[in-house]
Each structure stands twice: as C-alpha cells, then as structure tokens.
Amino acid sequence: MTTKFLLPESELPTHWYNVVADLPAPPPPPLGPDGKPVGLEALAAIFPPALIEQEVSAERWIAIPEEIREIYRLWRPSPLHRAHRLEQALQTPARIYYKNESVSPAGSHKPNTSIPQAWYNRQAGIRRLTTETGAGQWGCSLALAGQLLGLEVRVYMVRVSYEQKPYRRSLMQTWGAEVFASPTKLTNAGRQVLEKHPDTPGSLGIAISEAVEEAAGRADTNYALGSVLNHVMHHQTIIGQEAKKQMALAGDYPDVVFGCCGGGSNFAGIAFPFYADKAAGKAVRLVAVEPSSCPTLTRGVYAYDYGDATGLTPLLKMHTLGHDFVPPGIHAGGLRYHGAAPLVSQLVDAGLVEALAIPQLETFEAGVLFARTEGIVPAPESTHAIAATIREAKACAKTGRPQVLLVNLSGHGHFDMSSYDRYFAGSLQNYDYPAEAIAESLQHLPKVG
Numbered sequence: 015m016t017t018k019f020l021l022p023e024s025e026l027p028t029h030w031y032n033v034v035a036d037l038p039a040p041p042p043p044p045l046g047p048d049g050k051p052v053g054l055e056a057l058a059a060i061f062p063p064a065l066i067e068q069e070v071s072a073e074r075w076i077a078i079p080e081e082i083r084e085i086y087r088l089w090r091p092s093p094l095h096r097a098h099r100l101e102q103a104l105q106t107p108a109r110i111y112y113k114n115e116s117v118s119p120a121g122s123h124k125p126n127t128s129i130p131q132a133w134y135n136r137q138a139g140i141r142r143l144t145t146e147t148g149a150g151q152w153g154c155s156l157a158l159a160g161q162l163l164g165l166e167v168r169v170y171m172v173r174v175s176y177e178q179k180p181y182r183r184s185l186m187q188t189w190g191a192e193v194f195a196s197p198t199k200l201t202n203a204g205r206q207v208l209e210k211h212p213d214t215p216g217s218l219g220i221a222i223s224e225a226v227e228e229a230a231g232r233a234d235t236n237y238a239l240g241s242v243l244n245h246v247m248h249h250q251t252i253i254g255q256e257a258k259k260q261m262a263l264a265g266d267y268p269d270v271v272f273g274c275c276g277g278g279s280n281f282a283g284i285a286f287p288f289y290a291d292k293a294a295g296k297a298v299r300l301v302a303v304e305p306s307s308c309p310t311l312t313r314g315v316y317a318y319d320y321g322d323a324t325g326l327t328p329l330l331k332m333h334t335l336g337h338d339f340v341p342p343g344i345h346a347g348g349l350r351y352h353g354a355a356p357l358v359s360q361l362v363d364a365g366l367v368e369a370l371a372i373p374q375l376e377t378f379e380a381g382v383l384f385a386r387t388e389g390i391v392p393a394p395e396s397t398h399a400i401a402a403t404i405r406e407a408k409a410c411a412k413t414g415r416p417q418v419l420l421v422n423l424s425g426h427g428h429f430d431m432s433s434y435d436r437y438f439a440g441s442l443q444n445y446d447y448p449a450e451a452i453a454e455s456l457q458h459l460p461k462v463g
C-alpha cells in the first residue's frame with residue numbers, strides 16, 4: 015500500500031500553465047477609474063515588465079527560468095499522499111489524495127509565486143520590494159524570496175496581527191525583511207489614518223495602500239501581491255501539474271478536485287491543470303471552498319470592483335462582496351478577502367468551477383480529524399477544502415461509490431494554533447454573513463459602463 019507518491023527533481027515542471035488559453039471567452043480586462051481598460055504603463059510603476067506580460071498573456075505555456083527551478087528544488091516536487099488513515103476513520107470507499115504544499119520553507123504554497131516575483135523584479139533592476147501582510151503567510155514567503163534572491167523586502171503588517179502573531183514577524187525578520195506595524199508614519203496613507211484614528215487596529219486595505227504608495231514613489235522599489243492576479247495563478251499551476259503526474263503514478267485520476275479559496279491562488283494552482291483536461295472533454299469536478307462568513311463566490315456578485323478597500327487599484331471583474339466588506343471578528347480561519355481571482359471568478363460564472371461555502375465549526379472539526387489521522391495540522395484555510403472532501407467522502411460511504419478525491423493541503427497550521435485553541439475552548443461559533451449586510455456593501459460597487 016503506497017502512502018506517498020514522489021516525483022524526482024527531474025520531473026519538476028518546466029513551464030507554468032496559463033488557463034487563459036483554454037477559457038470559453040477572453041477574460042474581461044481591468045478598467046481604470048474612467049471605465050476604460052487600463053494601459054499597461056499604469057502597472058509599470060509597481061510591477062516589472064515580464065510580470066505585466068504574463069498578466070495579459072494568452073499563451074498556454076510560460077517557460078520557468080532555470081534559476082527559479084533551482085530554488086523550487088529546495089522543496090519541490092512536493093509529495094502527493096494517499097490519506098489511508100483518514101479514509102479508514104471515515105469508513106469510506108472513496109480514495110482520498112492530498113497534495114502537500116506545507117513542505118515549503120514558509121509552510122504554504124505561497125513561495126511558488128514569491129520566488130518568481132522576486133526573480134523577475136531583480137532581473138528588471140529592482141532592488142527593493144514592498145508588500146502587505148495580514149496573518150503573515152505572504153510576508154514570510156516574500157521575505158524568503160528576497161533573502162534567496164538578494165532583494166530588500168519591506169512588509170507592512172496589519173497592526174493587530176503584528177501584535178497577535180509575533181512568530182510570523184520573527185520569521186520574516188529571520189529571512190531579513192523589515193516589518194512594520196501598519197498604519198505607519200512612513201507613508202501619507204498611514205499618517206492620514208493615524209491622525210484620525212491613533213488606536214486603529216489597521217486593515218489589509220490600509221497596509222496595501224502603504225505598500226503601493228512606497229513602491230510607486232521610488233524607482234528602485236516595486237510591489238508584490240500574493241494572490242488574485244493572473245500571473246500569480248499561473249505560477250501556482252506547478253502544484254496541479256505535479257499532482258497529475260503523481261495521480262498517474264498512483265494509477266488514479268480524480269473525480270473531484272478541492273481547494274480552499276481566499277484570493278484563489280492555491281485553488282487555481284491545483285485545479286487549473288485539471289481544467290485543461292476538462293476543457294478537452296474529460297469529466298472532472300473542480301470545487302472551490304470558502305468560509306460561510308466570507309462567502310465571496312457563493313453569495314457575492316460577479317461585477318467590476320476595486321481590489322483594495324480604499325479604491326486605489328484598477329477595477330477587476332470578479333466575484334465580490336464589495337470592497338468595503340469587513341469579515342466578522344468571530345471568523346478565525348483566514349480567507350478574508352472581499353473578492354476572488356478574476357480567472358477563478360470567470361470559471362465559476364461560466365459554471366465550469368463549483369463553489370461551496372462551509373461553516374467555521376465544520377472546518378475546525380475537519381482540521382482536527384485530519385491532524386489525528388494523517389498527522390499534519392492543517393492551516394485553518396486548508397481545513398475548508400478538507401471539510402468539503404470529508405463531506406464528499408461521507409456521501410460515498412452512503413452510496414458505496416468509490417470516488418477519487420484530490421485535495422490541496424495549502425499549508426500547515428503551526429503558526430495558527432491560537433485559532434485551534436479558540437476552537438477547543440468553545441469560543442468559536444458559526445456565522446452566516448447577514449444578507450442585508452452583503453446587500454448594503456454591494457451598493458457601494460463602482461458604477462461601470
């Protein structure tokens with residue numbers, strides 16, 4: 015009975031897959047404040063030319079530069095596991111596989127894109143990168159990339175997280191990044207907020223504004239984003255490409271592929287290479303799983319909206335709860351973004367990708383069962399995809415159908431044990447975002463066309 019399906023380093027993918035080549039229609043373009051498609055020069059102030067090219071490319075394959083593949087080899091190809099013990103606990107005839115992205119140095123899938131983003135910026139002569147981070151996973155991944163590629167990294171970390179997640183901050187500093195609690199006095203955006211609300215806990219929206227302002231104002235500095243944008247989705251497809259080869263080693267092919275969805279990058283990473291098969295006629299279900307308390311794909315609308323809270327970014331056509339949506343404080347499981355990647359959103363809208371929202375207690379219950387059977391403590395984000403897989407496996411136990419289920423374990427939860435503590439203490443509860451609050455926030459969508 016094989017438990018892990020491993021690929022040799024020589025099987026590391028040579029290209030990223032660009033799903034745009036196989037979409038039923040061209041993706042709607044990002045729009046500027048005037049409602050016209052944004053010119054590429056608007057992006058050039060904060061992104062390097064090669065990433066802008068990838069952002070708008072329709073080429074099916076994008077070659078991965080050799081130096082990036084060398085760095086990927088520090089932890090890739092990542093293992094594919096057969097979850098024998100979880101199957102046994104569930105008494106299911108389903109065969110459950112999980113792709114283990116928790117083995118990267120930062121503990122998640124995010125370095126799959128932080129490494130190429132840093133590399134292309136260095137290639138363009140950039141010396142410094144800025145970014146924002148909430149819980150700290152993206153900041154850590156970019157800090158790692160900056161360290162390995164010789165770029166300075168400055169992270170604006172949402173103040174409450176800075177105070178509540180000290181070890182993520184230590185990790186970023188260990189990898190040589192400068193970390194500031196946002197809002198800071200270093201930027202206009204930060205100073206403006208602090209004048210009015212000196213005690214603000216900060217927010218991702220404010221931290222993005224600070225990071226973008228600094229990058230736009232310095233020629234040697236660019237900005238990096240960890241999810242949502244097309245080039246990020248492309249970089250993550252190494253996950254699904256490896257998984258396809260590993261499923262073949264196992265002699266199986268998935269009936270259903272699950273990934274959790276915040277901005278959409280780890281879901282796209284595992285699912286898009288299988289979507290290529292689906293577009294070619296193969297039967298495979300692709301399921302993006304989100305929290306009931308931040309139900310972007312299941313209860314948001316597919317419309318043009320800002321990528322950030324304050325309206326600095328171009329307008330993206332995506333599923334959104336409204337850019338001023340604020341997830342409830344009770345929500346402990348990450349995946350808090352108000353929007354979702356335009357590429358994932360387009361596929362959900364076309365009915366080619368399914369979306370599912372799961373309540374908080376079920377996700378932690380799934381995470382604990384996974385930890386107690388498979389051993390790995392999943393990141394609270396990943397538990398959403400695991401919970402959906404468990405639901406499907408239980409359905410198989412009822413029907414007796416031996417379905418093949420593949421789930422992306424996007425990361426481990428070693429820095430998120432305070433959320434597990436809250437679950438064990440019984441202080442978490444389920445929370446469906448109220449329909450009136452969603453309707454209210456959707457009224458503030460920008461008017462387009």
Ligand SMILES: *Cc1c(COP(=O)(O)O)cnc(C)c1O
Nearest residue numbers: 241276277278279280395424425
């Ligand atoms: C950041 C993160 C996510 C959510 O981001 P996506 O872009 O939706 O993948 C999910 N899981 C883990 C472990 C993360 O760090």
